[in-house]
């Protein structure tokens with residue numbers, strides 16, 4: 247497992263498959279083999295991914311497990327709507343990760359290797375409570391991405407850095 251995924255899963259009542267079945271039923275939709283294929287690959291490991299990296303991992307057209315591009319986009323939106331995946335913007339692209347069964351956390355984004363590192367902070371949640379209270383605001387969620395250069399990139403640059411990366 248990637249070293250940046252240090253957080254433990256949280257206990258949930260249903261499997262992601264069961265939760266998705268329930269969601270589809272509530273919308274009057276039926277599960278399909280393509281949706282099942284995607285669910286299996288998305289839940290095979292925890293990672294940050296975009297639609298293109300997911301499509302790259304899928305079998306090619308004509309092979310078992312193939313899912314068409316429009317179906318990938320539509321199903322990812324359904325996974326988000328069902329509360330299974332969390333979606334956030336990173337440099338203008340949509341990034342997805344597990345939400346159901348995975349704890350609330352924030353990210354450090356290395357602009358050299360493009361890696362996302364996860365962290366949890368009680369101080370940050372306390373700050374969120376305080377700020378919300380001051381503004382009589384009911385919090386539903388937040389996103390924080392800290393941009394910079396990670397430890398290993400600072401020590402041993404793997405590729406030649408652009409000038410702006412060094413500033």
Ligand SMILES: [Zn+2]
Pocket residue numbers: 356357358359360361395396397398399
């Ligand atoms: Zn890095």
Ligand SMILES: [Zn+2]
Pocket residue numbers: 294343351352353362364
């Ligand atoms: Zn994450």
